[in-house]
Amino acid sequence: MPPLRLSDRLESIKGVRLAGSPHACDVNVHYSSDTCHGTIASITPHDFPPNSEPSQPPLLLPALTHPHIHLDKAFVHSASEYAHLLPSTGTFQEALSFTTEAKASFTRSDLLTRGEWLLAESVSSGVTAIRAFVEIDHTVQLKCLDAGVTLKDQWSNACEIQIVCFAQDPIFSSDFGEENMVLIEKALARYPQIDVIGTTPYVESSIEAAKKNIDWAVDQALQLEKHLDFHLDYHLDPNKEALVWYLLETLKQRGWTTTSITKRVMLGHCTRLSLFSEREWAQISRIIHENDLPVSFVGLPTSDLYMAAPQQENQGKPRGTLEVPEIIRKYELDVVMGVNNVGNAFTPWGSADPLFLACLGVGLYQAGSQTDAGLLYECVSTRARASIGLSSPKKSLAINEGDCADFIVFRDRDDTGCGISRPRKSVAEIVWDPPGRINRDLVVNGRLNVSRGTNYDAEPLYQYL
Structure with a gap:
């Protein structure tokens, strides 16, 4: 039923x-x-x-959209079998370690149960479009993907779910990199329900391996005609190279807009970019606009505020997350907001309701005008839906003839x-x-x-x- x-x-x-x-x-x-x-x-x-x-x-x-949410890791803290994995330090490394341990115990029934919790709370909030990340690696194999595909089918009358075949772990470094890549390529060949290829270049052991990660993902997406979604530059180290420059250059060199592909590219987190100067943001804007690159950014403030802490010697600095309204208005870039994680070690606070994010944005960005409120609603609804390729670009809350009746x-x-x-x-x-x-x-x-x-x-x- x-x-x-x-x-x-x-x-x-x-x-x-x-x-x-x-x-x-x-x-x-x-x-x-x-x-x-x-x-x-x-x-x-x-x-x-x-x-x-x-x-x-x-x-x-307009109905709401999740442009970036992790289906398989949702509500780990609400499942009794993971009660021993509640945060104690709240650090990124702890979250990685606890999540890796939790993943080793994932079962199909557990994944379906927690996935249903997430989908039920999302849909009842007004969400009708979801980009859902499911991890593929040597630990979970294709278990999360299989559960995600099942949920995509079961909930198809309630919302449109894009499945992201997601490499959270390295694919060009570590003892399991090659195995992880083989599993992902196997999944892409076997599951036509996959809509998006997603990777995390920053988890690789070197900058060279991270760039190989980007090259591989771009080539796969072009070959298979899939959307592309990167977790990118998730740190606040001003001395560390920002990979956004390499990615944009790769999209140009691979001819993303000169091929017949109509798919989009999403960049998530990008907290390192919160340290960028106006000149650097203007350069990003110029590259994207001059080359007509279909690139969107998604700010994930509930996770970023909790996880993206400055380096130890710079504890006085504020935590980093994309300044969504400013980037939209000043640089005319496509930026939206997403929930990312809910109820796990990466984000133990917050809810699956995108309006919670819009409300948070009022204080976070000091965006208190009625015009600001309209923009924030767009960032979790019409703009978010367009950013994941489910509608044509729309930068308002207007309801028009021909629009989807959501x-x-x-x-x-x-x-x-x-x-x-x-x-x-x-x-x-x-x-x-x-x-x-x-x-x-x-x-x-x-x-x-x-x-x-x-x-x-x-x-x-x-x-x-």
Whole structure:
């Protein structure tokens, strides 16, 4: 049985407000004959009966996206079999060590259970698109990938899941590098469900091996026509070479944009880049724009703030994470935000709700204006979806004809138990203080999530075919 119970196809959602508009409208849905996927047919003014217009119609916004999240390592701390692996020092090396030990005990049932926890909490928050990392190496073999592919199929009615075949461990160094690479190439040949190739160049034992890692990944992605996703430059050492320069040059030299490939390249973490000067950021922007490189950056602040500590002698410095709004506005680069890890030694705090990230960004980036709030919402919704190649580039929260019918309708239900509900009238109020899941009605491909048991049939808001 599918994990999410969806309604019949919606004909329209009536009397809702869209971002930036005070007026109520009807969002009408069309379904393709071949896929039955819902898209926006039209948006028309809503005609309220006389004297019945509510003071604040519900706000309809685009659904949320996870552009970068680890499916196989989620909620390790919530599983009893890993109770002995709770953090004691909170260091990156401890997280690597504890995670390696945990991976040795992964089972299919355990992976499916924790994966379902993550997907359930994500979808109920309003997520309909996910880029999910699953690790392949000598420890887990293809176990995580197999579980990820199963979950991708089981949850296909609720969200679109991109599977990342991910090399967390070295593939050009260490005693197991060659075995790790063989396993990844085996997986790529065997599983057509893999959408993305992901590696972690910085785990290699030398800068030369890290560059070989990049070369191999770029060549594989070009040959197999896969998206590419790097964990890159995850440190705060100003004396260590930033690999972003080598990667951009490699994409140019390999002719990423001159071939027929239409896939994108994502760079995650990149905390070393938080030390870059304006001149260096301007140079990155110039290289990307002049060569039309489809490169996006994803800031992962919950992990970065916890893990990306400065060197011991520089403890007075702030921790590093990408300055998302500034990079977008000043350098016109494509930057989004992702949850990354949840409930494990790399990130024991935070939740699977992308709106938690948008809210965190208000304080983290001192982004307190209503315009800032709109941008932060885009970074976990429309911009994030486009960055992983699931939609054309979109730099607003506008709902347009032809868009996928994936929405959140924000309601004003009482979630206090006191018979009192507080309306959130704008995108800013949604971001500044995200409402609970009970106040988020999720529409997936034109169908309403009715799993919660609310009597949606009695609501004039939703009209069915």
